[in-house]
Amino acid sequence: MKLYYAPGACSIGIHTLLEEIGKPYETERVDLRQGAQHQSAYTAVNPKSKVPTLLRDDGSVLTEYPAIAYWLARTNPYANLLPDDIDLQARVLELTDYVVATIHMQGFGRLIRPSGFGPSAADEDAVKARGREIVERGFALLDQALAGKDYAVGQFSFADTAIFYIEFWSQRFGITLPPNCAAHLQRMLARPSVQRMLQQEGLA
Numbered sequence: 001m002k003l004y005y006a007p008g009a010c011s012i013g014i015h016t017l018l019e020e021i022g023k024p025y026e027t028e029r030v031d032l033r034q035g036a037q038h039q040s041a042y043t044a045v046n047p048k049s050k051v052p053t054l055l056r057d058d059g060s061v062l063t064e065y066p067a068i069a070y071w072l073a074r075t076n077p078y079a080n081l082l083p084d085d086i087d088l089q090a091r092v093l094e095l096t097d098y099v100v101a102t103i104h105m106q107g108f109g110r111l112i113r114p115s116g117f118g119p120s121a122a123d124e125d126a127v128k129a130r131g132r133e134i135v136e137r138g139f140a141l142l143d144q145a146l147a148g149k150d151y152a153v154g155q156f157s158f159a160d161t162a163i164f165y166i167e168f169w170s171q172r173f174g175i176t177l178p179p180n181c182a183a184h185l186q187r188m189l190a191r192p193s194v195q196r197m198l199q200q201e202g203l204a
């Protein structure tokens with residue numbers, strides 16, 4: 001198995017899941033700043049030009065954070081990345097989708113690349129302000145979901161690694177996390193899997 005990743009990108013969540021699973025895997029760094037995601041060597045693997053991408057042992061490629069996380073959890077049940085209870089499974093998917101599709105793509109997306117969301121450079125401040133609003137509202141909702149719990153659905157799951165990657169990003173964008181998210185981030189940073197991932201990506 002091989003994970004294509006970029007240091008500090010949303011792929012840190014999948015990288016953490018691979019460390020939780022503990023089976024051998026390879027990694028290949030994709031230099032997003034240099035545009036490696038658009039070069040043929042990479043688009044031959046993932047034509048969407050995004051990380052994370054997982055190359056599986058049968059040679060097939062899986063993309064999209066929730067799909068990769070779900071597949072890793074189901075194929076490695078001993079790692080307990082997805083609860084058995086169907087209602088809790090639905091909650092894990094609900095939270096993961098909200099993190100990826102809304103907080104990341106709609107919120108952080110506007111902060112990372114405002115030019116993708118507005119017709120001219122003059123719109124950039126307004127685009128970024130809207131991005132910040134979406135992110136802050138997202139963290140407020142996640143804070144409620146985490147109230148009284150160590151992990152988002154009461155036990156560790158792949159929803160936590162999704163929440164973790166945006167919590168990790170909040171530091172870079174000067175976003176103050178509400179208290180339950182701040183505590184969740186610290187809890188995640190204390191996990192050996194996260195520490196190994198940070199070390200491997202040169203982020204420790």
Ligand SMILES: N[C@@H](CCC(=O)N[C@@H](CS)C(=O)NCC(=O)O)C(=O)O
Binds near residue numbers: 011
């Ligand atoms: N919907 C994708 C989003 C992945 C994504 O946006 N990845 C970013 C890094 S966090 C990326 O590869 N960006 C490169 C680019 O847009 O050029 C997923 O769920 O995996």
